[in-house]
Each structure stands twice: as structure tokens, then as C-alpha cells.
Amino acid sequence: MSKFKSIPFYPLLLAVYPVLAMLAFNDAQTQLNVGIRPLLICLGGAIIVFAVLRLLLHSWSRAALLTGLLLAWIFIYGHLYNLLKPVTVLGFAMGRHRILFPIYLRSGHKC
Secondary structure, eight states: OHHHHTSOOHHHHHHHHHHHHHHHHTTTTOOGGGGHHHHHHHHHHHHHHHHHHHHHHSOHHHHHHHHHHHHHHHHTHHHHHHHHTTOEETTEESSSHHHHHHHHHHHHHTO
């Protein structure tokens, strides 16, 4: 039991938060059962990434930190897209996936 106390579980909470927040925000338009599949996909993906990073880094805390940062980086994309939608640079609309996505992927490469 003491081994489980040392494992940080916050990456799993970060994984389920976007799905639960979307369900809560759209509670009048959606039913709760609609969110089960995305919830399981996000949670399962986070568990896999967390476990792989734990094996690579030999540390629960480092694996949790990197998993949390990766989840935040993934879930922020939509908000960044909406923020940059009206922005143009040198005649190019930054709020287009073909412009923003490669830049976003390249920025994650530096991590």
C-alpha cells in the first residue's frame, strides 16, 4: 500500500479533465454516456504514456511531470487555434491548421 502512496496520480486527473469539462459545459446538449469513450481513450492514453515514461526515466515523479506537460501541450492546441484564428502575419492567417499545426509540432520537438 505504501508504494501506491508514492505514485503521483495528477496526470490521470489532467487526462480526464477536458472531457469532464466539456460534458459539464454542454450538459443541456449532451448526455453523460456520450463522454464515456473519449474519457476512456484519454485516460488509457495517459496511463500508457505515464507507464512508458516511468520505465524510461525510472522515476514516478519525473514521468508524472512529463506526462502532465504532454497532456497540457496536447489539450491547449484547440484554445491556441481559436486565439490565433483572427491573426494574420505577412498575409497568412495563423488560425489555419495547415499553418498552425506544423509550428505547434515543431515547438513540441524542443521539449
